[in-house]
Amino acid sequence: LVAERARVGAGTVYRYFESKEALVNALYRKWKQALGGYLFSLLGDFPPRELFHRYWQGMGEFSRRYPKAMAFLELHHHGDYLDDESRAVERRILEPIKALVDRWQEQQIVKNVPSELLMALVYGSFVGLLRASWLTLLHVDQAALDATEACMWEAIRR
Amino acid sequence: LVAERARVGAGTVYRYFESKEALVNALYRKWKQALGGYLFSLLGDFPPRELFHRYWQGMGEFSRRYPKAMAFLELHHHGDYLDDESRAVERRILEPIKALVDRWQEQQIVKNVPSELLMALVYGSFVGLLRASWLTLLHVDQAALDATEACMWEAIRR
Amino acid sequence: LVAERARVGAGTVYRYFESKEALVNALYRKWKQALGGYLFSLLGDFPPRELFHRYWQGMGEFSRRYPKAMAFLELHHHGDYLDDESRAVERRILEPIKALVDRWQEQQIVKNVPSELLMALVYGSFVGLLRASWLTLLHVDQAALDATEACMWEAIRR
Amino acid sequence: LVAERARVGAGTVYRYFESKEALVNALYRKWKQALGGYLFSLLGDFPPRELFHRYWQGMGEFSRRYPKAMAFLELHHHGDYLDDESRAVERRILEPIKALVDRWQEQQIVKNVPSELLMALVYGSFVGLLRASWLTLLHVDQAALDATEACMWEAIRR
DNA sequence: GATGAATGAGGCTTCATTCAT
DNA sequence: GATGAATGAAGCCTCATTCAT
Numbered sequence: 242l243v244a245e246r247a248r249v250g251a252g253t254v255y256r257y258f259e260s261k262e263a264l265v266n267a268l269y270r271k272w273k274q275a276l277g278g279y280l281f282s283l284l285g286d287f288p289p290r291e292l293f294h295r296y297w298q299g300m301g302e303f304s305r306r307y308p309k310a311m312a313f314l315e316l317h318h319h320g321d322y323l324d325d326e327s328r329a330v331e332r333r334i335l336e337p338i339k340a341l342v343d344r345w346q347e348q349q350i351v352k353n354v355p356s357e358l359l360m361a362l363v364y365g366s367f368v369g370l371l372r373a374s375w376l377t378l379l380h381v382d383q384a385a386l387d388a389t390e391a392c393m394w395e396a397i398r399r
Numbered sequence: 400l401v402a403e404r405a406r407v408g409a410g411t412v413y414r415y416f417e418s419k420e421a422l423v424n425a426l427y428r429k430w431k432q433a434l435g436g437y438l439f440s441l442l443g444d445f446p447p448r449e450l451f452h453r454y455w456q457g458m459g460e461f462s463r464r465y466p467k468a469m470a471f472l473e474l475h476h477h478g479d480y481l482d483d484e485s486r487a488v489e490r491r492i493l494e495p496i497k498a499l500v501d502r503w504q505e506q507q508i509v510k511n512v513p514s515e516l517l518m519a520l521v522y523g524s525f526v527g528l529l530r531a532s533w534l535t536l537l538h539v540d541q542a543a544l545d546a547t548e549a550c551m552w553e554a555i556r557r
Numbered sequence: 558l559v560a561e562r563a564r565v566g567a568g569t570v571y572r573y574f575e576s577k578e579a580l581v582n583a584l585y586r587k588w589k590q591a592l593g594g595y596l597f598s599l600l601g602d603f604p605p606r607e608l609f610h611r612y613w614q615g616m617g618e619f620s621r622r623y624p625k626a627m628a629f630l631e632l633h634h635h636g637d638y639l640d641d642e643s644r645a646v647e648r649r650i651l652e653p654i655k656a657l658v659d660r661w662q663e664q665q666i667v668k669n670v671p672s673e674l675l676m677a678l679v680y681g682s683f684v685g686l687l688r689a690s691w692l693t694l695l696h697v698d699q700a701a702l703d704a705t706e707a708c709m710w711e712a713i714r715r
Numbered sequence: 716l717v718a719e720r721a722r723v724g725a726g727t728v729y730r731y732f733e734s735k736e737a738l739v740n741a742l743y744r745k746w747k748q749a750l751g752g753y754l755f756s757l758l759g760d761f762p763p764r765e766l767f768h769r770y771w772q773g774m775g776e777f778s779r780r781y782p783k784a785m786a787f788l789e790l791h792h793h794g795d796y797l798d799d800e801s802r803a804v805e806r807r808i809l810e811p812i813k814a815l816v817d818r819w820q821e822q823q824i825v826k827n828v829p830s831e832l833l834m835a836l837v838y839g840s841f842v843g844l845l846r847a848s849w850l851t852l853l854h855v856d857q858a859a860l861d862a863t864e865a866c867m868w869e870a871i872r873r
Numbered sequence: 874g875a876t877g878a879a880t881g882a883g884g885c886t887t888c889a890t891t892c893a894t
Numbered sequence: 895g896a897t898g899a900a901t902g903a904a905g906c907c908t909c910a911t912t913c914a915t
Binding site for chain 1: 888889890891892
């Protein structure tokens, strides 16, 4: 299917990727980095609440722009398929955000809870929204995004 | 594989499930109902904050007891494979919880945000925790569970 | 399927037939004998042309009454599946008819052509009619039966 | 089995045929067209009786040359397995012959009987011969072919 | 004698991968 | 470097048959 969509021969794919697993991992990394890079680009010298706003809305924007990429990332977020390099990318992307959250913690802006937990809650809740929308259990419009942003800020802010 | 693990002949599986898809769906429903039933059993005449406590800790307890079941539920939460009956089970399980959250909203206990969104945030954030732990990005111990419980109550409470 | 239609357990079938092949052969013999017996019962002290009339119309009547039996007989007329006993039945049923045709030959009523050939032509042409009707290439009504009867009498008569 | 006989891998078959059913149908069409084409090639500007001779002997020749093909065609002449395209081929092949028979009817050469019936009788009787020979009830040599040809011409000629 | 759950060989099919061109 | 035909292991499933009850 990949070869067909790429308009190349089936064998050609193997000149660029060792195996299907390698291709999936490369794609995973590509989009994880795209997402991470996009979110990173939104950061800057803003007050915490505004940074959180930019971050949450950024995830919303990215999901709107690349819904298939988000679905792909979620579908393959399961450990079995990801190789070491993909996990390394995962960590590398989280690093600057973790640094930021840690700083906030020192400044008593967010709760005194391990930053990994706060980050897992925030990202997880956003994904929860996405998945509920995929199952058509709800629809995520701008109002929903704003309301949930407020909720999750309350979740982490001191 | 299923037949082998069950120590029965390959054909025997088909006396109990029409197809692989039917088996996966039956398993999905079984565990979704187990989780839903367990959480439901924890509800009762308690103050909201305590109910939320029981709910959040209940998910923790269930995940500790049946880690494979939770992983299975997450792996198959993706719409493509679930049949109508499984989706119906999904909705049926959410109903009583939604009713509860709606009541809380009338009583001004939780934020004035569509209950579906609040539920998606809470469940999603818990799954976010689980998945981060699967990828060994963090470890969920009792302290983590308590801390995140507090966070998510803040997220939804008025 | 056979057990189900017979409203008995699957294993019960094997108390009456050694195998599927044995059952099919028994069924084949049963209906071959039914057809043969029916046609034989129509014979009697009639002039040749009338006997042929009774024979041809008899096949029509039998096919009308037991269309599934005829389809079954045709479907399994292929040597691979028939066992020795079934072939013996086949021969036994043809015997009296062959005797009749041979007598007709001596009396110069039918062509001076080996009786097996004449019989194969007549039976084959009737089956050809049936099969064309199964493929909806034509419809066999009484007029068609009468017309073809006349044709095939011409085919064999001296 | 097909792959094995063709000395290719199992999957290779599926590069040429979508499914077993498609393969059987393709084979059916191939040989039906071979038979039809061969018979058609024998027609020409000959008197009716000679055309019939060429046709009947043509079927004999074809059956002698490709006995397995004839057996295959007969075994699968049963509607359940043939797809629309195969049936279309069936009809297309019969068309020119029907046209010929219809012309003969106008010229009062063959009996005033629907041409479909005459064709079914002729083809059916030939198949009857074949099948009797497959069951070793008789042997079809040249003399038999000649004798039956004469019979069946009588069957249809005016 | 009847049952029907259990069996497993075998059938059809897919798809990730290879390799000769 | 590109191709795509060929591959065959493995997957899902059926069904004729067995056998403990």
